[in-house]
Amino acid sequence: MEKVVGYVRVSTKGQVKDGYSLDYQVEEIKKFCNLKDLELIHIYKDKGISGAKVDEEAMTIERDGLQEMLSDLEHLDTTKVIVLNTSRLWRSDIVKVLIQRELKKNKVDINSIEQPNYSIFNHDPSDFFINGMMELLDQYQRLEITLKLSRGRRRKAQNGGYAGGRATFGYDAKKGSKQLRVNNKQAEVVRELYKLRSDFPSWSLSELAEALNDKGYTTRHNKSFTKVQVKRILDKEDFYKGFYKYGQVTSTGQHVSILDTTRGE
Helix, strand or coil, X not given: CCEEEEEEEECHHHHHHXXXXXXXXXXXXXXXXXXXXXXXXXXXXXXXXXXXXXECCCCEECCHXXXXXXXXXXXXXXXXXXXXXXXXXXXXXXHHHHHHHHHHHCCCEEEECCECCCCCCXXXXXXXXXXXXXXXXXXXHHHHHHHHHHHXXXXXXXXXXXXXXXXXXXXXXXXXXXXXXXXXXXXXXXXXXXXXXXXXXXXXXXXXXXHHHHCCCCCCCCCCCCHHHHHHHHCCHHHHCCEEEECCEEEECCCCCCCCHHHXX
């Protein structure tokens, strides 16, 4: 059975205007997968967020559900993302380019219930021209933004400061602020995971995830841990010990460390 994931989104205005509530989209995706004999692994959700919203500094899409989905696609054995229509994924050309680039990188296509013939891999001449122009524009904008911001971000990193982007699990970053604060609930999970790894060094990532779940811990989005989330946390050991890295720059961070380096966690 072909494995797929779903994605649903509503903005405050869009929900009223289009009538595409989250529950309605979820139900339509489930019915579609049952009809097409597809194995629906998970449905990612974003509520009250515009489909055109982009972080202009980092050139990333500011949607937690979408970001989680695109990250998970690197590890999931899935071939398609099921949506009610493509406007749930994007409402601007630049967002479309960013999303399609990530999907193509992982060889994942889009199945739009209301656009049955849609595919990001179609070779329509007009689509090829438009996508090519948008990709060139995207590349130009990324270079321009990099030139403007990399020097300032690098200087910030050299001083141990948070240089922007999504906060690492275990911390919170208030929107518009570059100061990280410890999230006590998540920090407890981090410490427990590193303790488990120390106590049971032969355990696999899946076994570590299962142990966290058995203890009642959950992810940022109140879901069960998988080996993917566990690996992300373990890959950030230096950060949890108080060090900060941005690009090739590593320094003592201004954030509070979660792990006690004196105990060799």
